Amino acid sequence: MKVYISVDMEGVAGIVDRAQGSLPGIDYERGRRLMTQEAAAAVRGALAAGATEVWVSDSHGANGMRNIIAEDLPEECWLISGDSRPMGQIEGLDGSFAALALVGYHTRHGLSGVLDHTISGREVFELRLNGRPVGEVGLNAAVAGHLGVPVVLVSGDHKLAGEAAEILPWAEYVTVKRAIGRHASIAMHPTKARQAIMDGLTRALGRLPSMKPLVLDKPVTADLAFKHTSMADAAAGLPGTARVNDLTVRITAPDARALYPLIMTAIHLGGHAVSAPMKSGTLNPPGS
């Protein structure tokens, strides 16, 4: 049994702020260790359920996607580290995997939870797949689903539990904190959170037959609403995109797997528009 564990940081127990999740944040070194230990707990949970191969993806954008401390993970796993990956948070995932676990994730932009954002807090207002707003959980689940891989576990705050339950009702959910606002929470102790994630993944893999790949109607349409018109202007330069309105570009692809790198490229392009002269004071600080 091959298991893929994609690990983000905003939904890790103890994390409530950018200062813990990004350089030069005063608590970044602590934050990455909390993240590493939740990743390690998930690996142990997968191994306990009989996984024979476990891949961990460092899926948090800060520090060039090199947040997890490789030498602190259990020896049995592989670690995907570093940036400029075509498939980002699920690089290398294919149909040979039995399950995908999303650890330390967060709500989509606009859905109140700890550090809510969608892919990039600076650029993206909303991402809709076939008309339905999704966050990173939904996007990754759709790509995995196309490959025939079910999401079996999601961990994060209590708001993300709602977001996940809507699209992945079969998945195990581990709530490690209760969001009080975007930058505050009441959190489970890190040690208890790790235990819950480990047990949760073992339990989820134990009922693998009840898990389903999330399959979207094809072709898949992504409507990408940016926070500024200049970003949409830049993203609309990507061949194959259509302008829906001043803030939104539409990308259509045969399936979610083919769509994913196009969405990333459009956001990347949009990000270059922030050097516009009026940018200071008009933009929110990046959420991730």
Added chain:
Amino acid sequence: MKVYIATDMEGITGIVDRAQISPPGVDLRRGRNLLTEDTNAAIRGALAAGATDIIVSSGHGGNGMRNIIDENLHPAAWLVSGDTRRSSVEGMDDSFDALVLIGFHTRHGLSGVLDHTITARDIYEIRVHGRPIGEIGLYGLAAGHFGVPVVLVSGDDRLAAETREWFPWAVPVVVKYAIGRHAARLMHPRRGQRLIEEQTTEALRRLATMKPLRLPAPITVELQFKRTAHADEADRIPGVERVDDCTVRAQVPDGATAVSLVRTCIKLGATAQNDPMR
């Protein structure tokens, strides 16, 4: 048995980015610890195969070629540390039996983790007898002049292909699979280190099948720089001629001289960096 272990950093287990191998990188200290542990694994492997003398070279250019943590290095080895050296195999001579290359990377332009040839800023391609060559080829060539074979090369999966190109007899050790220049799927460091240890022992046990890399003399060496200004400087060296706007060429008697000349051309070429239009 006398073994030379030359080390670099880009191909060390766990490394995918400059921030882990060069000051003021946030993870430089971690990177140096990983380098030191991969090196210790090779030393243990060499000792198990019967090595009696081991010289380690701290060859990575960042931080003045002083990246191995001396006090954490296996006490059986001597350490070559510090810069202004002619090569990463400084002190190589015919008294050695084998060269082990730990933590290396693909040549510039061959997609792998942190691909480059000696300096990423200056060099587009280096060719010997018209054939593109990277650092493993160059250091193997320098050792080959002294009759010393490359027996093992550790790094990513792309480097394994480059290794087979130059040293089909050597053992490639793959500790990571490149996703791009700044991303990889990494083997756990402790597993990578066990693999390096076992394979170093295995390679040295098969020493009789290993061959020194020797090319027909004189050797034609070409350096294609990234900018014309570098070639402007390098073509002032006696015996070095200009081939085209970015490229210089020289003929040298042997592999050791080739590596020494390449270093000198690059150092001189790099003085052009003060060009105001750079």
